[in-house]
Amino acid sequence: MFHWNGPLPEPHIRTLADMKGVLAAPDIGADDPDRPLYFMYRDLALNEEDRLWLSARSLRYDMTVIPPGVIGPEFVKTKGHYHPENPAGVRYPEVYEVIEGEAHFLLQRPDASDVVLVKAGAGDVVVIPPGFGHVTINPGNVDLVMANLVSTAFSSDYAPYAAMGGAACYEMADGTFVKNPRYPGTATVRMAAPLPVPAFCTAPGTPIYGLVGRERCLSFLNRPEEYIEAFNACLRDVGENCVCAPRP
Numbered sequence: 001m002f003h004w005n006g007p008l009p010e011p012h013i014r015t016l017a018d019m020k021g022v023l024a025a026p027d028i029g030a031d032d033p034d035r036p037l038y039f040m041y042r043d044l045a046l047n048e049e050d051r052l053w054l055s056a057r058s059l060r061y062d063m064t065v066i067p068p069g070v071i072g073p074e075f076v077k078t079k080g081h082y083h084p085e086n087p088a089g090v091r092y093p094e095v096y097e098v099i100e101g102e103a104h105f106l107l108q109r110p111d112a113s114d115v116v117l118v119k120a121g122a123g124d125v126v127v128i129p130p131g132f133g134h135v136t137i138n139p140g141n142v143d144l145v146m147a148n149l150v151s152t153a154f155s156s157d158y159a160p161y162a163a164m165g166g167a168a169c170y171e172m173a174d175g176t177f178v179k180n181p182r183y184p185g186t187a188t189v190r191m192a193a194p195l196p197v198p199a200f201c202t203a204p205g206t207p208i209y210g211l212v213g214r215e216r217c218l219s220f221l222n223r224p225e226e227y228i229e230a231f232n233a234c235l236r237d238v239g240e241n242c243v244c245a246p247r248p
Helices: 048-056 159-163 215-221 228-232
Strands: 012-015 036-041 059-066 094-100 102-108 115-121 125-128 133-137 144-151 169-171 177-179 188-194 235-245
Touching: 048 059, 094 102, 094 115, 102 125, 102 144, 102 169, 115 235, 125 188, 133 159, 144 215
Parallel strands: 115 188, 177 235
Antiparallel strands: 012 036, 036 059, 059 144, 094 125, 094 144, 102 115, 102 133, 169 177, 188 235
8 A cells, every 4th residue: 555644535446447448459358347457546635724725726636556467468557638728728737746666658649749658757757748648557567656736627538538549559568569540640659758847846756745835836737828838848858769560
């Protein structure tokens, strides 16, 4: 069990049945639809003062636990979702912290014109810029424990991933990437690493829960239009691409 000092509600559990339609092998697990794949603990706070502060600013702190494993030929992953536009016409962002384990954040534009894999380990903080959908993959052999801060002014949109059979590429358990044939033209995955973002007060080894109570640091979650330059500098291209090969 992961370490958390505050009250912990019952998790929302994503099962194999819930993932139907976004998998590389869509028929896998028909005999075990209730298999739990990952656990989401939403709207957490260490105390009532923090909870009220977050609520008053339309923010939420969550934790997600993704145990290691495979779903057929691919690593266990989240379902994938996009964020809608805020009143200024800019899609809402999100910020994640890897607490334990290893994470691969697979980001993509809705038209898959840009597909990015961000590799992150314990202590890394990853900002999901506006305009990118995202799937989180556990490529390791231990639990992946993550925290996130996000606006409560919207509901995540899972439908585009379901309609397209998942992300533009699938990360297989052998480390290769396989193209999702429903996306035309996608051939590569751009590799990136997270960078510290002073405007958001994020840096490796700095827990994002410490931003609770620091309004200036979290205003980007509801007003991303004011921070476009900071978003452009939140990921570092590592100069590598992974071939997203056609299915054999």
